[in-house]
Amino acid sequence: MRVLVAEDHRVLARTIATGLRRQAMAVDIAATGDEAERMCLLTAYDVLILDRDLPVMSGDEVCRRLRELADPPRILMLTAAGELTDRVYGLTELGADDYLAKPFDFAELVARVRALSRRVPQQHPDVLSFGDITLNETHREVSVAGTTLELSAKETAVLRLLMLAGGAPVAHDEIVRTVWDEHLDTGTGVVRTTVSRLRGKLGDSCLILTDKGEGYRLCD
Numbered sequence: 001m002r003v004l005v006a007e008d009h010r011v012l013a014r015t016i017a018t019g020l021r022r023q024a025m026a027v028d029i030a031a032t033g034d035e036a037e038r039m040c041l042l043t044a045y046d047v048l049i050l051d052r053d054l055p056v057m058s059g060d061e062v063c064r065r066l067r068e069l070a071d072p073p074r075i076l077m078l079t080a081a082g083e084l085t086d087r088v089y090g091l092t093e094l095g096a097d098d099y100l101a102k103p104f105d106f107a108e109l110v111a112r113v114r115a116l117s118r119r120v121p122q123q124h125p126d127v128l129s130f131g132d133i134t135l136n137e138t139h140r141e142v143s144v145a146g147t148t149l150e151l152s153a154k155e156t157a158v159l160r161l162l163m164l165a166g167g168a169p170v171a172h173d174e175i176v177r178t179v180w181d182e183h184l185d186t187g188t189g190v191v192r193t194t195v196s197r198l199r200g201k202l203g204d205s206c207l208i209l210t211d212k213g214e215g216y217r218l219c220d
Contacts, residue, residue, distance in 0.1 A: 001025045001047065001114075002044070003026065003113065004030060004043070006049065007054075008051065017029055019109075024140065026178060031054075032054055033055070036059075044073075048074070050063060050077055050096070052077055063095060075096045075098075076109075076116060079101060130206065132145040133202070150201075157178070159202075172216075207219045
């Protein structure tokens, strides 16, 4: 899942981003409204966590503009105002998909982001299967022939992407765009390292093949 956090409070933005990355999400941060709009025009985010009180361009205006796109991200509005009238305005007048008042419980934020992502068109089932591998996205559990594996968040996210491809190759750049955020140094070999660790944990039950010039694919 690709998420953009548009929040000008730097500590809060970093806290949200760090927490969501631990939930196997790729997260970028924008500090102003115009930056958030620009990033959404350049990247297909699944969910935008949007503070209403952004500098340069307000979150309200960002929401209005993004709603004019053919395929906008799902928008979760954050605000310090928790009155019913503000919630109604955010959802009905601005076109936000959900609304959360500050301060909020982080577990609730994660639940709302996941719920919004499931409402994005052409969503995939919560349980994926490929050969002997089963991935339960709701519980973030991966098993091979009934045996549960201990995978990191990034390993799980890479495996999910390969499983969704159904044996077709997934390009290195596509893995970076989907699993990591914009700050990844693609020259570090982190994708290759993650795939290597994943190969070791899957064992002989399912192979991850490298197609030169095309990327990685699963082969059972």
